[in-house]
Amino acid sequence: MRRLVQISLIALAAASVSGCSTISNTWDRWFGDGKNRPAALEALSGPATGRVLWSAKGDDITFPLSIAAPGDRFVVASVDGTVRALAAADGRELWRGTAGAKLVAGVGSDGRFAAVVNRDNELVVLDAGRVVWKKALPTPVIAAPLVAGERVFALTLDRQVIAFDALDGRKIWELRRPGEPLTLAKAGVLTSYKDTLIVGQGARLAGIDPLKGQLRWEASVATPRGTNEVERLADLVGPAVRQGEVICARAFQSSVGCVNAERGSALWNRIVGGTNGVGADDQVVVAGDASDRLSAWKLANGDLAWSADQFQLRKLSAPVVLNKQIIVGDFEGQVHLLDRDTGKTRSRIATDGTPIAAITLLGDTALVATRNGGLFAIKTE
Numbered sequence: 156m157r158r159l160v161q162i163s164l165i166a167l168a169a170a171s172v173s174g175c176s177t178i179s180n181t182w183d184r185w186f187g188d189g190k191n192r193p194a195a196l197e198a199l200s201g202p203a204t205g206r207v208l209w210s211a212k213g214d215d216i217t218f219p220l221s222i223a224a225p226g227d228r229f230v231v232a233s234v235d236g237t238v239r240a241l242a243a244a245d246g247r248e249l250w251r252g253t254a255g256a257k258l259v260a261g262v263g264s265d266g267r268f269a270a271v272v273n274r275d276n277e278l279v280v281l282d283a284g285r286v287v288w289k290k291a292l293p294t295p296v297i298a299a300p301l302v303a304g305e306r307v308f309a310l311t312l313d314r315q316v317i318a319f320d321a322l323d324g325r326k327i328w329e330l331r332r333p334g335e336p337l338t339l340a341k342a343g344v345l346t347s348y349k350d351t352l353i354v355g356q357g358a359r360l361a362g363i364d365p366l367k368g369q370l371r372w373e374a375s376v377a378t379p380r381g382t383n384e385v386e387r388l389a390d391l392v393g394p395a396v397r398q399g400e401v402i403c404a405r406a407f408q409s410s411v412g413c414v415n416a417e418r419g420s421a422l423w424n425r426i427v428g429g430t431n432g433v434g435a436d437d438q439v440v441v442a443g444d445a446s447d448r449l450s451a452w453k454l455a456n457g458d459l460a461w462s463a464d465q466f467q468l469r470k471l472s473a474p475v476v477l478n479k480q481i482i483v484g485d486f487e488g489q490v491h492l493l494d495r496d497t498g499k500t501r502s503r504i505a506t507d508g509t510p511i512a513a514i515t516l517l518g519d520t521a522l523v524a525t526r527n528g529g530l531f532a533i534k535t536e
Contacts, residue, residue: 193447193468196489197500204480204501205492205535208520209246213237213528218259219342221299221394222515222522225266229515229522231530232261238269238281243517246532252284260342263300263307268321270300270307278309280321288324292317298342298393301352304365310345314356318368328368332356341430344395344404348416355391358406360414372419377406394432394473396440398454403440405433411442411452423457434474434481439495441481443471449483449498463498466491472511475521478535482521484511490523490533506531 214233223230228249232238236254238261241247254261254271261271269281277289278300294311301308306327307319318327344355351371352363358377363370379387388407395404401422403413411433412424428445435441439451439460447469451460470486480501481493488506493499509527516522523531 191468193470193486194464194466196503197465199500199502201501203504203536205482205490205504205533207504208532208534210532211241211246211248211530213239213530215528216512216524216526218261219297219299220513220524221260221262221342222513222524223262223264223269223299223302224515224517224522225264227517228266229517229530229532230262230264230269231522231524232258232269232271233528234258236271236273238262238271238284240264240269240284241530243520243522243532246530250284252281252286254279254281255286260296260299263302265302265321268302268307270302270309272296272300272309278307278319280307280319280324287322290319290324290326297340298345301345301347303347306365308345308352308365310343310354312340314343314354316345316352316354316363316368318365330363330368330370332361341390341407342393344391344393346395346397346402348397348400348402351416353395353402353416355393355395355404358389358391358409360391360395360402360404360416362416362419374414374419374421376404376412376414376421376424377409378424379409392430392432396433396435398435398437401454403433403435403454405429405431405442408445411440413440413454413457423452425452425457425459431471432473434476434483436476436479436495439476441474441476441495443474443483447471449474449481449493451481451495451498460496461498463493465500470510472514475514475516477516477521478519480535482514482523482533482535484514484523484525486510488525488529490514490531492535504531504533 214235240249256273316330352365361373377389379389381387389409400417410424413422433442472484474483479495490504507529
């Protein structure tokens with residue numbers, strides 16, 4: 156109970172620190188307190204470097220959405236519990252289902268099964284839109300479940316990992332790590348590399364045997380510093396990104412770092428504040444800091460490639476990198492396309508005027524989701 160109370164206090168503190176506003180109605184609606192103003196958008200005169208391939212509309216997204224991209228489709232969820240699979244090529248709806256209650260986390264999918272967590276703290280698994288089982292979880296969940304290898308993995312707020320059989324919901328194993336004094340009420344890291352489950356445990360990435368729940372390795376992304384528990388809070392936050400055998404992640408308000416998942420060893424980390432996940436390709440790792448300054452580091456060694464401050468206080472989403480362009484969204488629903496090698500803005504695309512909630516890549520398509528439930532598939536030129 157003490158930990159859950161502390162989690163709530165941390166969430167409230169983070170919200171009060173990050174609540175900046177402007178005269179913009181959109182800013183006031185989502186974040187406003189009238190003290191700070193985001194940077195004005197720069198004038199652009201060059202040709203468009205991206206276009207909207209298709210768009211769709213769903214219900215609001217007011218929870219930490221993770222869009223799954225298995226095979227040839229995107230799987231998305233809305234706060235009302237609706238889960239949909241959409242063809243990546245044209246946005247055609249392949250199936251639709253409902254979790255039966257509003258959601259707090261979602262969605263993970265392997266193409267067949269899709270998993271979300273509802274407000275009753277139930278893990279709900281659907282097969283082609285039909286609910287096949289539900290399981291109550293012991294502590295709250297914010298991170299989207301991971302579906303892989305006919306298993307469903309859930310990461311709780313106290314960083315417990317639980318594995319279930321995707322077919323019938325039978326619990327296979329659970330892994331409890333030594334508890335941190337505080338944990339962050341923000342979606343953590345839960346992904347995979349080959350036959351290893353990758354989990355954020357405090358400021359460390361842990362490699363876990365997905366069949367037995369045994370720890371294989373762990374490597375630090377950050378070194379927590381501070382005089383008290385709050386200052387030392389450095390939980391890893393999603394999304395993390397994988398390039399080959401390298402996995403990179405953000406440690407909350409602490410650093411950005413990369414780990415070699417084949418060897419289970421840290422490669423590099425750079426001290427930088429910020430609360431969102433990172434983007435990467437085979438050349439650079441990109442992340443924003445607490446003031447929305449974007450920085451890019453070379454994937455190979457962590458050397459700084461560039462920094463860009465044209466989006467200060469614009470409440471940027473986690474970035475993605477596609478076809479030598481960085482794609483990032485802001486609080487007004489603007490999607491910005493930047494040159495990967497310089498950080499200069501090349502063009503922008505307007506969506507529906509509400510904050511960008513998530514961006515996910517599938518092949519050469521980026522799916523952008525807004526808080527208002529808008530979905531925009533973008534192709535870069």
